[in-house]
Amino acid sequence: MRNRDEIAQALAASGYIADGELATAISLMQLLRRPLLLEGEAGVGKTEVAKALSRAHATELIRLQCYEGLDQSAALYEWNYQRQLLSIQAHRGDDPDEVEEQIFSEKYLLERPLLAAIRRATPPVLLIDEIDRADDEFEAFLLELLSDFQVSIPELGTITATTIPHVVLTSNGTRELSDALRRRCLYHYVGYPDVDREARIIMARVEGASASLSLQIARMVEAIRKEELRKIPGVAETLDWAAALVGLDVRDLHGAPETVHETLMCLLKTHEDKSRLTREVSERLLGKVA
Amino acid sequence: MSCCGASPGYGSLDEVSRLVSSRLAAFLRTLRDSGFTVGLAEGRDAAELMTAGYAAQPGLLRSAFKHLLSARKSDWEKFDGIFDAFWLDKRVRSRSITTASSKAANNPSLKTLADGRRDSGQTAADQVPSPEDGGADRGGEGRMEGASLADNLAEVDFRRLADPAQIAQAHEAAARLALAMRTRLTRRDLARRRGYRLDLRRTIHGNISHGGVPIDLVKRRRKEKPMRLVMLLDASGSMSMYTGVFLRFIHGILDEFREAEAFLFHTRLAHVSDAMKEKDAARALDRLSIMAQGAGGGTRIGESLQTFNRWHAARVIHSRTVVMIVSDGYETGDAALLGREMAALGRRCRRIVWLNPMMAWQGYSPEAKGIKAALPHVDLYAPANTLKSLTALEPYLAKL
Numbered sequence: 061m062r063n064r065d066e067i068a069q070a071l072a073a074s075g076y077i078a079d080g081e082l083a084t085a086i087s088l089m090q091l092l093r094r095p096l097l098l099e100g101e102a103g104v105g106k107t108e109v110a111k112a113l114s115r116a117h118a119t120e121l122i123r124l125q126c127y128e129g130l131d132q133s134a135a136l137y138e139w140n141y142q143r144q145l146l147s148i149q150a151h152r153g154d155d156p157d158e159v160e161e162q163i164f165s166e167k168y169l170l171e172r173p174l175l176a177a178i179r180r181a182t183p184p185v186l187l188i189d190e191i192d193r194a195d196d197e198f199e200a201f202l203l204e205l206l207s208d209f210q211v212s213i214p215e216l217g218t219i220t221a222t223t224i225p226h227v228v229l230t231s232n233g234t235r236e237l238s239d240a241l242r243r244r245c246l247y248h249y250v251g252y253p254d255v256d257r258e259a260r261i262i263m264a265r266v267e268g269a270s271a272s273l274s275l276q277i278a279r280m281v282e283a284i285r286k287e288e289l290r291k292i293p294g295v296a297e298t299l300d301w302a303a304a305l306v307g308l309d310v311r312d313l314h315g316a317p318e319t320v321h322e323t324l325m326c327l328l329k330t331h332e333d334k335s336r337l338t339r340e341v342s343e344r345l346l347g348k349v350a
Numbered sequence: 351m352s353c354c355g356a357s358p359g360y361g362s363l364d365e366v367s368r369l370v371s372s373r374l375a376a377f378l379r380t381l382r383d384s385g386f387t388v389g390l391a392e393g394r395d396a397a398e399l400m401t402a403g404y405a406a407q408p409g410l411l412r413s414a415f416k417h418l419l420s421a422r423k424s425d426w427e428k429f430d431g432i433f434d435a436f437w438l439d440k441r442v443r444s445r446s447i448t449t450a451s452s453k454a455a456n457n458p459s460l461k462t463l464a465d466g467r468r469d470s471g472q473t474a475a476d477q478v479p480s481p482e483d484g485g486a487d488r489g490g491e492g493r494m495e496g497a498s499l500a501d502n503l504a505e506v507d508f509r510r511l512a513d514p515a516q517i518a519q520a521h522e523a524a525a526r527l528a529l530a531m532r533t534r535l536t537r538r539d540l541a542r543r544r545g546y547r548l549d550l551r552r553t554i555h556g557n558i559s560h561g562g563v564p565i566d567l568v569k570r571r572r573k574e575k576p577m578r579l580v581m582l583l584d585a586s587g588s589m590s591m592y593t594g595v596f597l598r599f600i601h602g603i604l605d606e607f608r609e610a611e612a613f614l615f616h617t618r619l620a621h622v623s624d625a626m627k628e629k630d631a632a633r634a635l636d637r638l639s640i641m642a643q644g645a646g647g648g649t650r651i652g653e654s655l656q657t658f659n660r661w662h663a664a665r666v667i668h669s670r671t672v673v674m675i676v677s678d679g680y681e682t683g684d685a686a687l688l689g690r691e692m693a694a695l696g697r698r699c700r701r702i703v704w705l706n707p708m709m710a711w712q713g714y715s716p717e718a719k720g721i722k723a724a725l726p727h728v729d730l731y732a733p734a735n736t737l738k739s740l741t742a743l744e745p746y747l748a749k750l
Contacts, residue, residue: 064410084413091402092395092418099423141555148558160559233423233665239387242421249426 063087067116076105076112077253077260085248086113095206095227097242100250103294105261106230109250110187113226120184122225124173126194132201137213138170139163164215174202178209178221186225192235203241253295255282261295266302276313276349277302280320283345284327287337293327301326317343370405371397377436378419384432385624386425392418408438521598523737528602577670578609579747580699582658584677586616586649592707592735596676599740601626601634611666614638615654621662648682651720655691663698671699672747676734678708681720689723696727703743705734 064083071078071086078086089096098106114121124135144163151159171179177186191199205211209221229245231237253261258278262269269277281298293301304323310316321342328334374396378388395418404411416429552568581600585593600612604626614620628634667673673695681688696702704724708714710733725731730746733739 081413081416084410085417088399088414088417092398094395094418096417139555139558141558144558145554156559163558234668236665239421243387243389243392245421246417247420247422247426248417249423 070116071112072264074112074115075264076108077257077264078109078112079253079257082109082248082250085246088246089226092246093224095229095245097229097231097237097245097247098250099231099233099247101252101292101294102232103296104250104252105295106250107187107189110185110228110230113228114185117183117185117226119182119226120180121187122173122177122184123187123189125189126191126198128193128195130194130198132198134172135198136172136174136211138172139215140168140170144168166216169213169216174205175211175219177225177227178211178223179219180223180225183223184225186227188227188229190232190234191229191241192231192233192237196238199238199241203238203244206244252285252292255279258282258295258298262299262302265299266306268306269302270311273305273311273313274302277305279349280313280345281327283348284324284337287341287345289328289333289336290330291328291333293329297327297329313346313349317346320346370400374400377433380432380436381419384428386419387421388419412437517594520595520737524595524599524740525602528599577672577700577747578611578666578668579603580666580671580673581610581612582619582654582673582675582677583612583614584616584649584651584675585614586680588649588678588680589676589707592676596734597626597634597638611662613654613658613662615649615651615658617648617650617653619654619657619662649677649680649720650683651677651679651681651724652683652685652688652691655695656687659691659694659698663695667698669700672701672703673699674703674705676705676707678706679704679718679721679724681718681723685719685723688720689727692724692727701729702727703730703732703746704728705732705743707733707735709733710735710739 064080064087067086068078068080068083071083085096088094098109100106110123111121147163147168148159151162173186177184188202191202194202206227209224210218212218252258255275255278258281259271259274262274262277263271266274277298281293281301285292301323304326305313305319308316308319308323310319313320321339324337324342325334328337375393378393378396381388396415399405399411399414399418404414412430412433415433416426420426420429553566556566556568557563581603583593583596583600604610604612604623611621611623612626614622622638625638626634692702704721706721709731732743734743
């Protein structure tokens with residue numbers, strides 16, 4: 061899977077409608093063996109890229125969700141210390157060196173996502189989600205791992221990757237990432253999809269959404285995004301809304317302006333936005349949708 | 351074309367004709383000049399891409415290079431233009447350069463500021479030894495004057511500084527002050543980190559080799575994050591007498607202090623942290639003069655804040671952020687919008703400090719509709735027209 065058209069097709073088959081540039085990025089990922097850094101607003105489908113990639117490669121998806129205070133013991137490995145304690149109790153009286161050697165062996169090692177990702181037989185997709193939420197120290201550590209693909213565990217020695225995983229990082233921009241990490245990665249900015257692509261996404265993801273309804277929904281969402289909103293709806297919200305409309309048996313947006321307005325809560329997530337998009341506004345927007 | 355997949359070495363450069371590789375090097379230089387961070391490894395990979403058959407398809411090459419060489423959204427957005435100008439000869443590059451320089455010329459306050467700063471920097475450097483050289487000739491009087499000048503300067507309104515040497519001195523003082531504030535704020539944070547709780551889990555874990563008897567205690571420290579300072583500086587014409595000193599002040603605070611961001615606004619908002627992080631102050635100001643694109647048509651504080659809230663706030667503001675706005679509050683746009691955006695900003699950050707240099711002017715009262723709309727949302731409203739009043743801020747910031 062090298063060619064970008066093949067990649068776009070494989071992604072589409074697994075339910076992700078990619079634009080041409082993203083397909084290029086993924087082909088480069090494989091060619092240059094660099095991680096891919098995806099940035100963009102919340103809800104534009106950054107995480108979905110990794111999921112679709114793992115489906116397209118028919119390989120495992122290993123996900124590391126980052127948060128403030130994430131450290132190596134949660135991301136890389138941890139010793140199973142309850143078991144170690146039990147083992148110490150059970151072997152009381154034995155040669156202490158032997159006991160120590162035993163309890164610091166593979167058997168007592170708990171794999172966390174990063175270690176798991178480099179020890180698989182087939183290269184998995186490693187998704188490092190919302191890297192901007194992790195601390196600077198973790199980012200530095202991650203950078204080291206991503207360039208060497210080896211980990212040293214003091215009690216065990218150095219573990220070298222058996223396979224190089226496909227690494228996808230996502231960031232919402234809550235913190236500025238270091239230049240070193242940015243340089244190490246291929247960069248792709250995920251924007252809101254255009255009407256055509258969004259309609260195709262709806263058709264691919266929402267069962268029972270007809271082509272004409274999908275197009276109407278996509279147009280309506282595009283119009284809503286142009287309004288001055290505090291929180292602009294993402295693709296995830298569009299899909300929720302489309303599912304709601306299909307579930308309520310709406311075939312044509314013009315036929316059910318009431319339902320359209322009442323289900324807008326799927327798209328608008330703050331009180332301010334909700335009160336800004338009054339019935340009149342939603343009808344005006346609906347009027348513009350062909 | 352053959353290609354070495356696993357280890358792209360310099361050998362692959364031989365595959366690219368010498369002409370292309372020198373063009374590529376020039377392109378990477380162009381990117382670096384435009385603020386991209388491109389390292390050797392990226393250059394090597396770019397060369398590899400060209401040998402791997404991408405060079406034959408300009409559209410594909412552009413997309414590939416875009417992913418490889420850009421590192422942030424701003425890079426991403428300007429990449430296509432730079433690429434087309436360089437490789438496809440669309441002449442965007444030359445046009446953009448002329449517009450940049452003409453825009454800079456349209457904004458004389460900043461441009462002259464940068465030039466003036468460079469000049470005064472040189473004269474200051476030249477003059478430093480002079481009191482010692484000529485001290486004996488002029489006698490003690492000259493020295494006395496020098497000493498008292500520093501004291502006086504603390505109380506002099508920045509706009510009354512006329513003499514380039516005096517301006518330079520004020521700039522130096524502002525930079526020093528910023529440095530002092532920065533280090534004091536940082537040190538205070540370290541001291542607060544004392545005090546700990548026992549980390550039971552790690553203690554047991556670490557003492558397994560002692561049979562679970564806790565001999566080595568593992569302690570848990572509370573991780574304090576330093577306060578962040580976000581500065582928004584009004585660079586409009588009405589503020590031109592003060593921008594110089596404040597730019598120096600901001601430059602001093604940003605210098606190596608990670609938790610600070612700076613923005614400049616007039617009719618629009620510009621993120622200037624990167625430009626300001628330039629070590630050399632004169633060069634930093636020079637870069638700013640290119641970035642500032644205001645046509646001198648008033649100040650749109652409300653709109654600038656709206657841009658800030660919409661595009662930057664989520665990234666640069668967290669719950670420990672103090673936003674410092676330096677402006678005279680003369681809003682030429684919609685004052686109601688300013689009020690709304692100030693309220694939105696207030697909800698996000700910890701404190702809003704508004705520094706208004708005009709406040710200390712005799713007979714000034716906050717009559718301008720802009721400042722009236724903004725004041726209800728401001729936590730501290732203070733004058734900042736002299737070094738002394740700038741210094742007075744420090745205890746307030748340290749308290750937070």
